[in-house]
Amino acid sequence: MRIGFSVPQFGPFADPDRTAHMCAALEALGCHSLWVADRLLAPLAPPEGYVGGKEMPARYATHLDPLLALGVAAAATEGVRLGSSTLNALWQPPLVLARALTTLDLISRGRLDVGLGLGWMREEYQAAGVPWQGRGARLEETLDVLDAVWRSDTVVHTGRLWTIPESTVLPKPLQDPRPPILLGGFTWPALERVGRRADGWLGASMPLPHFQGLWAVAVEAAERAGRDPAGLRRVFRVNADVTRAEADPAGTYQRGTVRQICEHLRLMCAAETDEVLVDLQLTTDSPEEFLDLAAAFTAELADAAPSPPPAPPA
Template sequence: MKIGFTLPQTGAVAWQAAEAGRYAREAENLGADSLWVIDRLLAPVDPKVGYNGADDFPEEFRALLDPFALMAVAASATERVLVGSNIINAPYYSPAVLARMFTTLDVLSGGRFVPGLGAGWSPEEFEAVGVPISERGERLDEALDVFEHLWTANPAEHNGKHWTIAATRSELKPVRKPPIYLAGFAPAAMKRVARRADGWLPALVLPQATDVDLMINRPLEQIHGLMAEIGRDPKSLDMILRIYPTIRTDTVVQDVAAVIKRVGEQTEVRHVLVDLMYQADDIDTMLKLVGGILAAAR
């Protein structure tokens, strides 16, 4: 099982941004396989939609580092690990600008960049970027079209509903076309995974949502069925499982390791990422957790 971890991006560790490169190097040296960022823009005081089913946003989101800058630091500080986004809310951005950032990250990392994308869900964040939330799905689909054009064609151009890109010389390409991973469990999201994705990003939330059949196996079976209907080989779809331990406990290392082992035994997942957002107030504690989980889960 490959095991990755989040970069120090939110909460107390965001104040230690200067140590992000050291964290990335030491996590790689400890044996981590991947390093990840999230994409939150705001921490609304009175949100219309709370985070992860709650009424509000976690305290950790009151301090946030930019995901693209943090991935660039990690890419430059490491040699082996994948560097990925979990997830970038694609509708927030011009896809031409996003494609340039992704190309830069792939080149910086020598082909180790993994773009995980989603449609977004926070009304306040959509208001802040000036994008109607009702257009999020179609904007994500169109962004995927733009990436394809800019990463494979030269000259490249695009004429769509939301964006127009005049024919442009597009000579700097990624080291390899980054594999697109998509998140989501809603029917529309699962159809998009079946049609467009190289990989799917399911999730388990500890301790409340750890049923691997409900959260991984059954949705994956549906996605595979949708892929077969349109002539895509279900075996071509990769998975990276997101694991969110949401309560800080003294047994988090053992709890996460047990889940990783169970996932390896009961699902097709062979790569997980562990979100440490709630678990540490400093980078050294994060690294201690990284080492502990790696030792206990392997």
């Protein structure tokens, strides 16, 4: 199991100097990766509400740009992987996105993991001037353009949305043939796309039956495409709601003591290449408490052996 943390970039952590200091401290704890998230705005009265019917956290109104925050993290660290979970892929033309990601891969000396998603908030699409309808097809062509830019000496693309004449686009990423691409999402089309096109899935901590049903879609899609599903990475995000006392076991996929949350994460991580992404930005406003909790999660998750599931009733 690999252990990752969120790059501090929201609310009280949206300060480049603080971000750099905390990223260096997180690497010193022994984590394997650091991940940025992507928010464009926080509507005062979103018509469709926040995910799960909850109120949007106020700190999401204050945020650092994810790609620039990754640049800060790259400069402050030496060996950890750096990724996005997730970068909303459709808010800029894919050729512009490819240029920025290539630059990040070079700045980080080949440590970039490209995590892309579609987002969920219509208001952000409206503000970015990008159609809400047809998001899946737009993402498919975005992936085509990224492949064309990163894998070909002479870059050319003719699609429904974008055209690139025969061109030279240099430099190329340091990672060959390209940085790993991981895709987020929790619908059948999203998991089918993971199995068919991606190097891995940006998932989340969730009840095991739900996770197993989703992952089966990616496995079947990979097999249909002639790919080995065992080669797909999985990164499980948890927006940890840490409690002092033990919480209801039914909700420990996201809420409970550090040990309870980690026990569930260990059950989800069945492969050595599986990774957890612990986001503590909604848990505390204090950099010191953030790092203390990160140390507690690192120590607990270092023992990667899962507890055996309860025996079925006789």
